[in-house]
Amino acid sequence: MTEIFGVPIQALFGQLMLGLVNGSFYAVLSLGLAVIFGMLNIINFSHGALYMAGAMLTWVGLEYLGIGYWWMLVLAPISVGLIGIAIERLMLQWLYKLDHLYGLLLTFGLALMIEGLFRDLYGVAGQPYSIPEEFAGAFNLGFMFLPKYRAWVVIASLSVCLITWYVIEKTRLGAYLRAATENPQLTQAFGINVPLMVMLTYGFGVGLEGFAGVLAAPATQISPLMGSNLIIVVFAVVVIGGMGSILGSVVTGLSLGIIEGMTKVFWPEASATVVFMIMAVVLMIRPAGLFGREK
């Protein structure tokens, strides 16, 4: 009764939940990548580093300044977003006319700098961050215990994704944004300040990563290395899903998180590589990605 395929049901649902949590991070990160890529034509390698910065800031805020989780949930994304705006104004804006590869290389360099700086300041050891008391404990669902914090992470990430989707697809601002993605010159000719929108898009995109970083702080070990390992998986997620559609990246992110969680139960050795294997299969069958369009 309490076992499925020889796996205790508790463990199975526990991993399913953990997969959902990871999947939510994949979803938020790949969404941010897609939004930035749409507007700036740049693959933002520093995405992982800024996600890490969000988590580290959360920890620093509590450790040194005594600022709690809820305040940091607002402050960290804003700080990371401001860092992003500075990066865009000072560096990225000079690269828009060049090959896309330069954007990747520049943000890779930035990622190394951010990661190295935090490593120099705080070392590589993981820092613990306790779960805010509102979310301590777990719900008893009868068949399993659901830690409240994990439920919050999934709900918060998905809400952010949905809000982003709504703003881009259903509001006037979003319409400007889509127009500017499609044809920047023409949109500018209609009197819309495209460079400003590009700047805000980048700020918003990396602010999302700051937000994901805060969410991740109590759920994982906070370490300067947490971002770089994640970003490579997120690249694979983006290749699998394609960057054409917002809901597409959310669905892809979540499902890959769940698949990864399930692999941990049934074939633990492959759990680190399963996303990459799926990517290889998708490349063979549908090179443009599941939701992508062939250009």
Added chain:
Amino acid sequence: MSRRVTIAYLIGLALLLVAPGFIYPILVMKVLCFALFACAFNLLLGYTGLLSFGHAVFLGTAAYVTGHALKVWELPTLLGLAVGTLAAAALGWVIGSLAIRRQGIYFAMVTLALAQMVFFLFLQAPFTGGEDGLQGIPRGTLFGLDLANDVNLYYLVLAIFAGSFWLIQRTIHSPFGQILKAIRENEPRAISLGYDVAKYKLLAFVLSAGLAGLAGATKTLVFKFATLTDAHWHTSGEVVLMTLLGGMGTVFGPVVGATVIVTLQNELADKVGSLVTVIMGAIFVICVLAFRRGIVGESLALYKRMIGQKA
């Protein structure tokens, strides 16, 4: 022009021949290995326009396979190098045929992701020794010469480097190399001229992977160990940086870039500790923003301006 180039080659070779008299041979060998690695990478980025962000995996694979062949199978040195190189080329064929299905920015992400997958396999596989790596790999002998002697080994490494460098030059200037450049400049036009672009890209990828593998195999011989660092994405980033800093698409750029970066890392390692990564990142940023032709590219442009040609 060509006469001056020949003289430059001869001077360079002569300097390298006497180098172990002045500089610690291990350091020069390390520079040569990374220079070969960067030249192999440049064949792909500089001449075919493909940014592979996972090239360390070929370096690492060859390092492990050669290490295993020399230590466990006890193969002769040259055969060990060959086995490692072939393994890297074979892996290059697998990764290459998947990656060339996407273009541009996606190509970079696919190569990075596939390389990360192989990295995790190495982390778990029993023959790589996990976090410890393979250690105490014997160098063996060659034509009766004991390679445990650094100077003897140095001339083998130099021969490997010079031979591979020559091969890369021949490739670049061959009709095959011209087609690669055509693909870099305008892929749709190359297709419409009737070239099987995918085939050429794959061949360039395999060649580049194989030569990167040769660099990794040689590196194993020099240091007598192979570790996970060789296959890590940081190393992939390093080779991109070497090529970018030296000048991508130039003949000597990767050699200059590798020399600068290896020397810099060597000098800085004990002085600034973990800030090395920050400095590497800063060089990346500066190169991309202000210095895109790299040291060799910018020098050539300056030279041409001085003698009054248009750059």
